[in-house]
Amino acid sequence: MGEHAMVQTEPARSAGGAADPSLGDLVAQAVKDLTKLVKWEIDLAKLELKADAKRVGLAGAMLGVGVFAACLVLMLLCFALAYGLITLGIWNWAAFLIVAGVGVLVIGLAAGIAFLKVRKLSGLKRTRKTVQEDLALMRREEEATAAPAVEAR
Numbered sequence: 001m002g003e004h005a006m007v008q009t010e011p012a013r014s015a016g017g018a019a020d021p022s023l024g025d026l027v028a029q030a031v032k033d034l035t036k037l038v039k040w041e042i043d044l045a046k047l048e049l050k051a052d053a054k055r056v057g058l059a060g061a062m063l064g065v066g067v068f069a070a071c072l073v074l075m076l077l078c079f080a081l082a083y084g085l086i087t088l089g090i091w092n093w094a095a096f097l098i099v100a101g102v103g104v105l106v107i108g109l110a111a112g113i114a115f116l117k118v119r120k121l122s123g124l125k126r127t128r129k130t131v132q133e134d135l136a137l138m139r140r141e142e143e144a145t146a147a148p149a150v151e152a153r
Contacts, residue, residue, distance in 0.1 A: 078103065 021029070078099050085095035 081102075082095045082099045085098060086092055090098070
């Protein structure tokens with residue numbers, strides 16, 4: 001008897017004002033829900049990016065402070081080296097000139113290494129080549145699919 005009562009209430013419910021939603025209504029609701037989901041995901045990504053940007057900014061500032069402190073320490077070490085050379089009996093001007101020369105050599109060495117590394121950059125040659133090949137392949141596929149469509153007319 002329970003099953004029979006259930007069968008009778010089903011048509012009565014759908015015949016009433018609360019009819020089952022149509023396929024179009026279901027699709028519209030799914031699209032609406034998907035749109036909301038995408039919007040929420042974008043909002044979440046914005047919040048995460050904002051937080052990450054703050055962290056990167058703080059890390060950059062701390063790195064700047066560290067580099068500044070390192071420059072001060074390097075300068076103090078240069079003075080210490082110069083005064084150490086003076087203690088060994090080298091003239092004052094010569095000691096500071098020697099330290100300056102060592103600094104210029106270090107700068108030249110670093111610049112030379114940087115130049116060699118930059119010269120070896122590939123400029124994304126392989127990526128450009130594969131993208132060009134992919135575009136050529138897609139053009140060939142478009143031409144192959146377009147040709148039968150023209151012949152059919």
